Amino acid sequence: MQTFTRLDARSSDFEQGFAALLSAKREVSRDVDEAAAAIIADVVARGDAALRDLSAKFDRVDLAALGLRVTRDEIAAAAGQVPDATRAALTLARDRILAFHARQKPQDQFWTDAEGVELGWRWSAIRAVGLYVPGGTAAYPSSVLMNAIPAKVAGCERVVIVVPSPDGLLNPLVLLAADLAGVDEIYRVGGAQAVAALAYGTETIAPVSKIVGPGNAYVAAAKRRVFGKVGIDMIAGPSEVVVLADRTANPDHVAADLLAQAEHDAVAQSILVTDDDGLAAAVAAAVARQLETLPRRAIAEASWRDFGAIIRVESLAAAVPLVDRLAPEHLEIIAADAEELSRRIRDAGAIFLGPHTPEAIGDYVGGSNHVLPTARSARFASGLGVLDFMKRTSVLRCDAAALAALGPAAVALGQAEGLDAHARSVAMRLGG
Amino acid sequence: MQTFTRLDARSSDFEQGFAALLSAKREVSRDVDEAAAAIIADVVARGDAALRDLSAKFDRVDLAALGLRVTRDEIAAAAGQVPDATRAALTLARDRILAFHARQKPQDQFWTDAEGVELGWRWSAIRAVGLYVPGGTAAYPSSVLMNAIPAKVAGCERVVIVVPSPDGLLNPLVLLAADLAGVDEIYRVGGAQAVAALAYGTETIAPVSKIVGPGNAYVAAAKRRVFGKVGIDMIAGPSEVVVLADRTANPDHVAADLLAQAEHDAVAQSILVTDDDGLAAAVAAAVARQLETLPRRAIAEASWRDFGAIIRVESLAAAVPLVDRLAPEHLEIIAADAEELSRRIRDAGAIFLGPHTPEAIGDYVGGSNHVLPTARSARFASGLGVLDFMKRTSVLRCDAAALAALGPAAVALGQAEGLDAHARSVAMRLGG
Numbered sequence A, B: 001m002q003t004f005t006r007l008d009a010r011s012s013d014f015e016q017g018f019a020a021l022l023s024a025k026r027e028v029s030r031d032v033d034e035a036a037a038a039i040i041a042d043v044v045a046r047g048d049a050a051l052r053d054l055s056a057k058f059d060r061v062d063l064a065a066l067g068l069r070v071t072r073d074e075i076a077a078a079a080g081q082v083p084d085a086t087r088a089a090l091t092l093a094r095d096r097i098l099a100f101h102a103r104q105k106p107q108d109q110f111w112t113d114a115e116g117v118e119l120g121w122r123w124s125a126i127r128a129v130g131l132y133v134p135g136g137t138a139a140y141p142s143s144v145l146m147n148a149i150p151a152k153v154a155g156c157e158r159v160v161i162v163v164p165s166p167d168g169l170l171n172p173l174v175l176l177a178a179d180l181a182g183v184d185e186i187y188r189v190g191g192a193q194a195v196a197a198l199a200y201g202t203e204t205i206a207p208v209s210k211i212v213g214p215g216n217a218y219v220a221a222a223k224r225r226v227f228g229k230v231g232i233d234m235i236a237g238p239s240e241v242v243v244l245a246d247r248t249a250n251p252d253h254v255a256a257d258l259l260a261q262a263e264h265d266a267v268a269q270s271i272l273v274t275d276d277d278g279l280a281a282a283v284a285a286a287v288a289r290q291l292e293t294l295p296r297r298a299i300a301e302a303s304w305r306d307f308g309a310i311i312r313v314e315s316l317a318a319a320v321p322l323v324d325r326l327a328p329e330h331l332e333i334i335a336a337d338a339e340e341l342s343r344r345i346r347d348a349g350a351i352f353l354g355p356h357t358p359e360a361i362g363d364y365v366g367g368s369n370h371v372l373p374t375a376r377s378a379r380f381a382s383g384l385g386v387l388d389f390m391k392r393t394s395v396l397r398c399d400a401a402a403l404a405a406l407g408p409a410a411v412a413l414g415q416a417e418g419l420d421a422h423a424r425s426v427a428m429r430l431g432g
Helices: A014-023 A033-046 A048-059 A073-079 A084-102 A141-154 A170-180 A191-200 A217-226 A251-262 A279-293 A296-309 A317-328 A338-344 A359-364 A401-417 A418-431 B014-021 B033-046 B048-059 B074-080 B086-100 B139-152 B172-181 B191-200 B217-226 B251-262 B276-291 B297-307 B316-326 B336-343 B359-364 B400-416 B422-428
Strands: A005-009 A108-113 A117-123 A130-131 A158-162 A184-187 A211-212 A238-246 A271-272 A309-314 A330-332 A352-354 A389-399 B005-008 B110-111 B119-124 B128-132 B159-162 B186-189 B208-210 B240-245 B269-274 B309-310 B331-334 B350-353 B388-398
Touching: A005 A014, A033 A048, A033 A191, A033 A217, A048 A191, A073 A170, A073 A191, A084 A141, A084 A170, A084 B400, A130 A141, A130 A191, A141 A158, A141 A170, A141 B400, A158 A191, A191 A211, A191 A217, A191 B086, A238 A251, A238 A317, A238 B172, A251 A279, A251 A296, A251 A330, A251 A359, A251 B422, A271 A279, A271 A296, A271 A317, A279 A296, A279 A309, A279 A359, A309 B139, A317 A338, A330 A338, A330 A359, A330 B331, A338 A352, A352 A359, A359 A401, A359 B400, A359 B422, A389 B359, A401 A418, A401 B086, A401 B139, A401 B359, A418 B074, A418 B251, A418 B359, B005 B014, B014 B316, B033 B048, B033 B191, B033 B217, B048 B191, B086 B139, B128 B139, B139 B159, B139 B172, B159 B191, B191 B208, B191 B217, B208 B251, B240 B316, B251 B269, B251 B276, B251 B297, B251 B331, B269 B276, B269 B316, B276 B297, B276 B309, B316 B336, B331 B336, B331 B359, B336 B350, B350 B359, B400 B422
Parallel strands: A005 A309, A130 A158, A130 A211, A158 A184, A238 A271, A238 A330, A271 A309, A330 A352, A352 B388, A389 B350, B005 B309, B128 B159, B128 B208, B159 B186, B240 B269, B240 B331, B269 B309, B331 B350
Antiparallel strands: A108 A117, A117 A389, B110 B119, B119 B388
């Protein structure tokens, strides 16, 4: 029977096995591009009518009867269904996420340089943004907070949620989280049609300028297609964690953290990297033991079997370049010198330090964002933040003296590039 | 004969005409997606051999003879061909772009909150980035500086240029600019095949993690396809300028600035917005007059005829919402209260203030970046900058007391979301 991958960085065939781990295809790849394109064209052509027809077909829901927009009354009713303890936990999460992201607001900068040129830039919020929220079991209220709060901190005036309602059902926790986050509008529509509605607008849904949030393959294909017309965030892949641990780590805790990742998705990935054979063996045993009583056992077991790995390294210091190559979405470091090791890691979405910081804290109540770069994209991308909902306008002002100082070089470059009108627009002002 | 568009914001049919201006399709749209996909697959399968075959076919160049990588000797020889005045101008531009972008380097932030949680984030450079440089007439050395310098300021170790060499020719100015900017590697390959080589790597070209820079429709299609595997910048559209001017503006200068934009491309767009009939008439006349002696007259004339516009408004203050709707790549404000007006504009890529700041200064030597959001994307996107070449890693650390304070809420949310392994990974540490 196939089991998780075991690798030893000290063995001669390690590089081959590690490369295979890096390139393991975890994406569910289907040819959904054509279908997404057809759906977008339909929504552009027929607006709300297309949303009604597509929702009837895919979600078995009658939008003509229910209305596209979720009403204040529905939100209030949903919020009333949520137990007090859950509401309190969501409110704590909201407050902590808000406090964390408030520190991300960028500063404008203006200065005058030695030539007398006034320079700088001004940040401003994107006016309207859309947040895709998946329906069904993957409808996580915590993700609503993580996507909507940075947008509100940025100052976006319209934060709009689209969420499918299969068979007419909406998750009350999602509506409560949207309400706690200050979301302005909620529409019960999902799939590529919801992305199209956000990008192009319909009679009922005014268009937005940027669309964020995870979705299935159709949603991802639609986002890729509308990119340029609107901004989009990264295309989210399956979740992943690397735990870098030494003998000081509690194997039960490490196993629990690996399984917390694995239970997300059969194509999620959990990897332990350790310099201790005892820990490796104890974690492998603990994973097997904990799986037995896990409600989402089938999913977690498939993930661990197909994509899980334990990598034995000579020392945790020697593991740093391997971790950077994995560029994990989440990295836990449970080791004596966790802090020092973390400063040497460059390519990771988020790092969780020490024995008391399970990654799940970051998923919910740490305050940092849990929307993080997957599939090795931490090499070039950041987690979601306030900057994703703002843009920068540069400002330049020359007086006559500054233009006299810089103008001749601009004229020379315009001419060198064969752009004479550029050169002229400057030369004319130099009195030349 | 068709001429530029005239609109009057005070007339009853203004909204219709303005909406038409906003939605004018300026993209050259062709179905190049399939071709780009086939080229990418070929490069993935055959590496350098595919680059050689495709370059022979599209660029009539023998890479087997010339070598894929441009050598130090070639760069030195090209630099030797550039006149001193041009070199001095490029060097001035380099220094000013460097100084401007050095101010964009972000700060790490770490703090401990009231619950004792240590929080923060660390910025780091993307290790390797690729810069696409178009060949032929659109090979602008200034664009090489604008793309490469922010990457070097960010701290990228490998800044790699790909540039097609039609018939074996390379622009010496491009090579000199690359050298001045500190570019690390230059390969003479273009098109979708160059994008594929950067994203997937070949025997000669090591892969990069992000690809920036403008290109033709095939390059844009290829970038869209490799998005996710690597990061990409915005898909650049045709250039555009809005000049917001009152009666204090010199009509010859305004006309020159409109034409400097128009000469880029027959689908570039230049728009004057003014509250002064005299200025409107004088600018229209000056454009016609200046066109007569412009080397790139055919291009500029087509652009002005098909996409140019003069919009008469009641007051410049009343024009502010119109400018935001246009969300221009470049905005010049030549008016008595330019500064005050500029603060009320929210959606523009870059703003040039006053009579002595022609947009061409910003193209070359102002210091700010000339890679700016086109096609109304200033509503949600920024000009290129240092942040585009960096990424942020969040860091979180709880001690036992902090986990005790936050843990129960995380357990509650994990259970509410049906993610029991998440809840367990926290509960287990609470001694529960």
